[in-house]
Amino acid sequence: MLFYRFISERFVQHVNRLERETDPDFDYVQLPDDLAEYGRDSSVAELGFFIRPSELFENVRKNAASDPDLNERLEQVFRNIEGSAVGSQSEGDIKGLFDDLDVNSAKLGNTVAARNAKLVRILNEIGNLPLGDFSSHSIDMFGDAYEFLMTMYASSAGKSGGEFFTPQDVSELLARLTLVGKTKVNGVYDPACGSGNFLTETYIELRRLENVVIGELLRNQTMLDFEEVGDSPVKVSLHQFYGIEINDFAVSVARTALWIAELQANIESETIILREIDDLPLRDSASIHEGNALTMDWQSVLPAQRCSFVMGNPPFIGYSNKSAQQRADMELVFDGMKQHGLLDYVAGWYRKAADYMEGTSIEAAFVSTNSICQGQQVAPLWRPLFERGITINFAHRSFVWGNEASDQAHVHVVIVGFSYVARKKKVLFDVQEIDEGVSQSVGNINGYLVDAANVFIERRSKPLCDVPPMVRGSQPTDDGNLLMMEAEKEALLAVESRAEKWIRRFSMGEEFIKGRKRYCLWLVDCTPQELRVMPHVLERVRRVREFRENSVEAATRKKAETPWLFDEVRAPKGDRFIGVPPVSSERRKYIPVDFVDNGMIPGNKLYFIADAGLYEFGIFTSQFHNAWTRVVTGRLKSDYNYSNTIVYNNFVWPKANDAQRALVQQKAQAVLDARDQYEGATLADLYDPDNAWLYPALTRAHRELDAAVEAAYSVDFDGDEQKIAAHLFDLYAQATA
Ligand SMILES: C[S@@+](CC[C@H](N)C(=O)[O-])C[C@H]1O[C@@H](n2cnc3c(N)ncnc32)[C@H](O)[C@@H]1O
Incomplete structure (x- = not known):
């Protein structure tokens, strides 16, 4: 309309x-x-x-x-x-x-x-809509109105198809990264083009580059008269732009958006060639095809030999949120490969692009959720692509876009540019502070977007190094009957003081960080006779039994036979352990871990490392370990989702000599002492990324510990996290060679 x-x-x-x-x-x-x-x-x-x-x-x-x-x-x-x-x-x-x-x-x-x-x-x-006056060629308002409508579309369309609108600056960034150093461009192809933002941005970018060229030509040949030569100097054409999109409305939005881009570009060109460009008739049009990009043949839209770039922002659908159709699409694309279930839907576009590009010099670049370059998704996606000869030419490491169009306020994304023919210069981009970008020429970019060898970190049931294991705590499956908050515990003890012997502190990860008190009935050594004389406890146990008996899971029904016990019993043997919350905000520099020696039972959302001392604590809470975590762990929304099998078990510990070990221990103790200086502060307070300045002694102690750990690795990176990550990958490659 x-x-x-x-x-x-x-x-x-x-x-x-x-x-x-x-x-x-x-x-x-x-x-x-x-x-x-x-x-x-x-x-x-x-x-x-x-x-x-x-x-x-x-x-x-x-x-x-x-x-x-x-x-x-x-x-x-x-x-x-x-x-x-x-x-x-x-x-x-x-x-x-x-x-x-x-x-x-x-x-x-x-x-x-x-x-x-x-x-x-x-x-x-x-x-x-105040669109401005066409006769004065000011159609900026038209463009704005169009964007506004597209935004409305994006927010009302729902996200089942991952249809959110790519912010203009992200599209512009991708267009620039893709075009850098190019002298010739044929077809540009976005196989999940949505409202066409990438195509329009690339089109506009190309027209701007062309304007520079036209400007140069005019400067050198002041007599050049385009009308006399009877040919428009504008060669970049909408005919070069191709898209696939599953949503019919988005298809028409994209087509129109490209026309509008052409009009806007014409206005800019007119100021250079000093003559009017006829917008109409609409001679050019982009080819936007409605269809499912994962089931259709990309060649049918644009034969690969006519394509220069594949680009886009394929839908963001997490591996566990795929619909039945989307799972079937992935099955088709990955042709029976078992692990495709671990992959986000976007991975299908990487795979299809690799198929499409084979034997050509086409370059592809996608904006994607960062999860495809972290944790369990890296190996199943990137290993087969690297084996086929794909190489990553440039990448922008994880950054956040605040997507107003979708209510998904913060989307964590990466940009990955890849091809079969490697670019001579590989570049890694990063954002350090808000709006502060850095780029680095690198030798290789691996699947974790690190300048290191193409290794893959896969699940490992035991640590690679000789260190105490990290274990997940016990799962109650109790319908709230074995667990108690403080007030509940007090109420129970008021009527049944004998229960005191069987009550232990209990913690999941969140309580651990926030310092909240919780308790549980830990009846591992409780005999039936002892249980019988505690009717209130017995009633709780009876309810656990009933709850488990009614479970749909056979394994849980089996656990109804021992209702006084947690579903899974994994408690540390010694008196002291290190507690590790698996989920922690990625904005924290260090995962907040601590020693526990009060008999606490770690729940299934808390890891523990028993038999661990100051040295283990020091290495674990250092920048080295946290840098490794940041690169290889998966994310749960914007939080780290620490995994013992991927992160901990594959982490290569330093081969420290006695002196280096002693220094780490000393600095680890200093971290604990610094924490003690701030009485009443919980781990959440101490490691609050917005208020670290309130705890300067702790910041200082961590810095010194980081330096001691660097020394233990016998390197001097001065805290450069990229170098630390690259070094740990190298050590991993050596340890697993
Ligand atoms: C993140 S959006 C891309 C947004 C686009 N860059 C823009 O700015 O409008 C992903 C797009 O992929 C489309 N999509 C989802 N599944 C698809 C499929 N199987 N085939 C083709 N397109 C699909 C969605 O409808 C959505 O428009």
């Missing part, structure tokens, strides 16, 4: 400009249809289509509220506009222009009257 307004106003502007040369009062909007018909042929020849005055957006809108057949009228108007081009050069471009606008859609209302009422509203809303 916005496009209908746009071409109406463009048509009026064109005719008025010509007619006003002889009649300054001429206004096409007021002209009777029969008189306007005289200009039909010339309009079609010049603009590619014709619109009767009565069928202009402005006039249809004026009468819309009183028109009981508005839906039919609009349908007829669209047919007439498309029909006006039949037999002309522009027929192919105009045909189907309004196909996606279904004025009889049930989405508009169940009755004709309801649909018409909605259409009147739409005409009015779009008519009221």
Whole structure:
């Protein structure tokens, strides 16, 4: 509908400009249809289509509220506009222009009257948009309005298809990263193009580059007259842009967005070539195909030999959130590879791109959720691609975009550029502080986006080094009957003091960090006779039994036979252990871990390392270990999701000599002492990324510990996290070779 307004106003502007040369009062909007018909042929020849005055957006809108057949009228108007081009050069471009606008859609209302009422509203809303004056060529407002509507579309479309709108700056960044150093561009292809943001940004970027070239040509050949040579200097064409998109609405948005991009680019070019570029007729159009990119053949849209770049922001759908159809798509793309279940949906585009690009020099770059370069997804995605000869040319490490269009406030994304033909210069981009970007030329970029060998960190059941194991705590499966908060515990003890012997501190990860007290009934050594004389405890145990008996899981039903015990019993043997919360905000520099010596039972959302001393604590809480965690662990939303099998068991500990060990121990103790200086502060307080300045002694102690750990590794990186990560990958490669 916005496009209908746009071409109406463009048509009026064109005719008025010509007619006003002889009649300054001429206004096409007021002209009777029969008189306007005289200009039909010339309009079609010049603009590619014709619109009767009565069928202009402005006039249809004026009468819309009183028109009981508005839906039919609009349908007829669209047919007439498309029909006006039949037999002309522009027929192919105009045909189907309004196909996606279904004025009889049930989405508009169940009755004709309801649909018409909605259409009147739409005409009015779009008519009221302050789009600027076409005759002065200021269509920026039009672009803004269009973006606004696309944003509305993105937020109302739901996210089942991962349809959110890529922010303009992310699209622009990708377009620039992709085009850098290129001298020739053929086809540009976005196989999940949504509203076409990447294609439009790339188109605009290419037009800007072309403008620079045209500007240079003009400077060197001041006599160059494009009209005389009879050829437009603008060579970049919408015909070079291709897309696939599953959502029909997005398809039409993308097509229109590209036309608008062309108009905007023309305005910029006009200031350089100093002559007007005819926007109309719409000669060019991009090829946006509606379909499922994972099941269709990409060659059918654009044969690979005509393609230069594949780019896009394929849908963000986590590996566990895929629909049945999406799982089937992945099955097809990964052709029976078992581990595809571990992969986010976006991985399907990497794989399809690799198939499509094989044997060519096409380069691909996708914006994706960072999870495909972390944790368990790296090996199943990247190993087969590297084995086929794919290489990562550039990457932007994890950054956050605040996506207003989706209510998903913070999306953590990476950009990965890859191809079969390696670029000579590989570059890693990073954001250190807000808006502060850094880039680094590197020798290799592995699947974790680290400048290190192409190794893969896979699950390992025991630590690679000779260190105490990290174990997940005990799972209660008790329906809240074995666990108690402070008040509940007090209430139980008030009626059953004998229970005290069986009550232990208990903690999951969150309570651990926040220092909240929780308790549990730990009845491991409790005999039936002892249990019988505690009727309140017995009642709790009976309820656990009932709960487990009714479970759908056979394994849980089996545990109904021992209802006084936790479902899984894994408690540390000694008196002291290190507690490690598996989930912690990624904004913290260190995962907040601590020694526990009060008999606490770690729950299944808390890891423990028994038999661990100050040395283990020091290494674990150092920048070295945290840097490793940041690179290899998976994420749960924006939190680290620490995994003992991936992160801990694959971490290579230093081969420290006695002196280095002693220094780590001393500095680890200093960290504990510094914590003690801040009485009453919980781990959450002490490691609050926004308020670290409140605890300077702790910051200092950690810095010194970090230096001691660096020394234990016999390196001097001065805290450079990229170097630390790369070094740990090298050590891992050696240890597993
Ligand atoms: C993150 S959005 C891309 C947004 C786009 N760059 C833009 O700015 O509008 C991902 C797009 O992939 C589309 N999509 C989801 N599944 C698809 C599939 N199987 N085939 C093709 N497109 C798909 C969604 O409809 C959505 O438009």
